[in-house]
Amino acid sequence: MISKEYIIMDSQGIHARPAASLIKLTKNYKSTFDLKKDDKTIRLNSMLNILSMGIKGGETIAVLIDGEDEVVAAEAIDTFFTELGKMIKN
Template sequence: MEKKVIIKNESGIHARPAGVFVKKASEFKSQVEIVFNGKKVNAKSIMGLMSLGLSKGDEITIVANGEDAQNAVNELAALVESGFGEI
């Protein structure tokens, strides 16, 4: 299960949004990864997510494998598309 989303919040994925994303990703049993420019990181790792250096307008792919993969992808995509509530 995977879905492409565009980073919408002005400051990209800095520490606070990364923390929110990792916390949400960790709620799922599925393995969740983020793919950006050919690099794949564990979405449950704040350091991995921060290492991508994501900015507003970047397109990422959220990939999940496991029993709740559909929910994981949908909820994480919604979080990104909401701009993280503009944190």
């Protein structure tokens, strides 16, 4: 399992458009993706799941990737957050 932390730099946080793009990205991999904020963890497979987290700008999230293609999937997640102007923390 790979865990990546990100600080959300966009003042709007993660809203519908980036959430939809994130879900679309995860469907390209066999690995499972979870998103964690504070003590709450959800599966990254539903827009409702992501939006229910209420992720705002300045908050730190973690993406947990587990599966046979987790290394390549983690690189794609890094690229996704970098391109959206988010900052990789760890």
